[in-house]
Amino acid sequence: MDYEAVIGLETHVQLKTKSKMWCGCANEFGAPPNTNVCPICLGMPGVLPVANQEALRLTALTGFLLNCAVSRFAKFDRKNYFYPDMPKNYQITQYDKPSTANGYVDFEFAGAVSRVRITRAHLEEDVGKNFHFERNSGVDFNRAGVPLLEIVSEPDITSADMAYEYLNALKEILIHGGVSDCDMEKGMVRCDVNVSVRPKGAKELGAKIEIKNMNSFSGARKALEYEIPRQIEMLKSGGKLVQSTRRWDDVAGVTEEMRTKEHAHDYRYFPEPDLMPFTPTDEWLIEVQKRVVELPLARKQRFMRDYQLPPSDAQTFVWDRPLGDYFEKIAKQSKNPKAVANLVINNLRAKLTESRTTFADLKFQPEGILELIGLVESRTVSTSTAQQVFGEMFDTGESPVIIVQKKGLAQVSDTGVIEKFCDEVIAANPGPVADFRNGKVAALNFLKGQVMKLSKGKANPNLAGEILESKLKG
Ligand SMILES: [Zn+2]
Numbered sequence: 383m384d385y386e387a388v389i390g391l392e393t394h395v396q397l398k399t400k401s402k403m404w405c406g407c408a409n410e411f412g413a414p415p416n417t418n419v420c421p422i423c424l425g426m427p428g429v430l431p432v433a434n435q436e437a438l439r440l441t442a443l444t445g446f447l448l449n450c451a452v453s454r455f456a457k458f459d460r461k462n463y464f465y466p467d468m469p470k471n472y473q474i475t476q477y478d479k480p481s482t483a484n485g486y487v488d489f490e491f492a493g494a495v496s497r498v499r500i501t502r503a504h505l506e507e508d509v510g511k512n513f514h515f516e517r518n519s520g521v522d523f524n525r526a527g528v529p530l531l532e533i534v535s536e537p538d539i540t541s542a543d544m545a546y547e548y549l550n551a552l553k554e555i556l557i558h559g560g561v562s563d564c565d566m567e568k569g570m571v572r573c574d575v576n577v578s579v580r581p582k583g584a585k586e587l588g589a590k591i592e593i594k595n596m597n598s599f600s601g602a603r604k605a606l607e608y609e610i611p612r613q614i615e616m617l618k619s620g621g622k623l624v625q626s627t628r629r630w631d632d633v634a635g636v637t638e639e640m641r642t643k644e645h646a647h648d649y650r651y652f653p654e655p656d657l658m659p660f661t662p663t664d665e666w667l668i669e670v671q672k673r674v675v676e677l678p679l680a681r682k683q684r685f686m687r688d689y690q691l692p693p694s695d696a697q698t699f700v701w702d703r704p705l706g707d708y709f710e711k712i713a714k715q716s717k718n719p720k721a722v723a724n725l726v727i728n729n730l731r732a733k734l735t736e737s738r739t740t741f742a743d744l745k746f747q748p749e750g751i752l753e754l755i756g757l758v759e760s761r762t763v764s765t766s767t768a769q770q771v772f773g774e775m776f777d778t779g780e781s782p783v784i785i786v787q788k789k790g791l792a793q794v795s796d797t798g799v800i801e802k803f804c805d806e807v808i809a810a811n812p813g814p815v816a817d818f819r820n821g822k823v824a825a826l827n828f829l830k831g832q833v834m835k836l837s838k839g840k841a842n843p844n845l846a847g848e849i850l851e852s853k854l855k856g
Contacts, residue, residue: 445482
């Protein structure tokens with residue numbers, strides 16, 4: 383019997399705010415332990431939380447970016463549990479009335495566009511971090527109270543690779559939208575993986591097994607690559623799977639059981655009495671909607687469609703947004719956007735990296751690139767000379783036409799001049815000339831190379847080839 387996997391992901395993302403969710407403490411990474419704390423985020427008795435407006439905006443913005451409905455009535459709830467990194471002994475989250483729900487993410491997978499539906503994206507607060515030393519343990523509360531978005535997917539994912547691509551697409555969207563920096567190294571994105579298996583084609587879901595707290599996408603993929611065959615093997619050998627929570631041991635490369643359903647937490651959710659429900663107005667939502675950006679996949683598809691770019695160029699302009707914006711400004715005025723893309727990706731990007739400068743520092747006008755492409759198209763310069771002209775334009779800011787004039791880089795298309803070069807080369811290379819006349823076609827390339835060399839690379843290569851061939855044959 384064949385089995386299939388059913389996977390849903392809960393992704394936790396730290397929001398890009400200046401301060402924490404309920405207090406004015408800085409939301410920053412890397413500060414010395416317990417320096418970004420106050421009575422509110424330390425959970426002292428008698429303090430009152432005040433919701434961070436920007437976190438509320440970023441939550442609604444995420445809803446728009448993920449094609450969700452953004453609720454006009456959201457509320458906060460207490461999720462009660464006891465753990466040293468949770469100073470209040472409860473986490474403020476959104477239980478039955480989340481800020482956003484019912485969306486989807488489209489992304490490229492296995493050569494097509496896949497869709498994973500989003501159940502909900504709700505706002506909550508992060509917890510602190512435990513550190514275990516040789517003889518004792520410590521808790522750093524700098525992260526406690528940092529705004530966190532939990533994005534829950536429907537179980538639409540069917541493989542480890544698909545989960546991996548979905549996570550990457552989600553991350554791209556959130557970075558593009560300015561919702562989160564999604565820096566994995568800084569723990570800004572974590573996910574819980576829910577996975578079950580069932581006989582292929584079955585309607586009923588198998589026992590749900592949750593793998594908690596994955597802090598890298600490749601880790602999530604590896605855990606699934608281990609867990610799916612484990613579950614299938616178990617069923618095939620007549621075993622029974624029970625709903626449970628497991629952890630991934632990255633070093634050993636295995637998942638281990640943490641607890642089964644009988645020991646599941648009872649969080650005793652109840653409405654947070656210290657916070658009003660959140661009921662955004664039309665004006666507020668319109669303001670947030672103005673921050674919606676074009677999604678990465680839509681941008682890639684548009685660049686391929688509008689400028690006839692190959693997928694790899696379009697992807698480059700998705701990853702490097704400023705480069706793509708710059709390209710687009712020029713490409714709109716060009717009949718040859720691919721030539722623009724080549725110059726921008728191969729030459730401009732390399733120069734910017736090499737000189738550690740940005741677009742603001744560019745000495746030349748964007749029109750310079752159009753002018754340079756024009757010089758190549760009119761065969762005034764060869765493509766290899768164009769690279770040299772670009773370098774000069776980048777360094778000095780001078781226009782390509784001026785550079786070509788000043789440096790005498792114009793291609794020689796004067797047949798009289800080229801004929802002279804050909805005659806010289808033929809006279810100096812009797813061996814290869816004889817070879818060619820005896821039917822060794824490759825000798826022509828060698829002789830053409832000599833003509834180009836003699837002209838210091840300026841002879842029009844096509845013309846040089848034609849003249850040389852007719853002379854050798856004649
Ligand atoms: Zn605080």
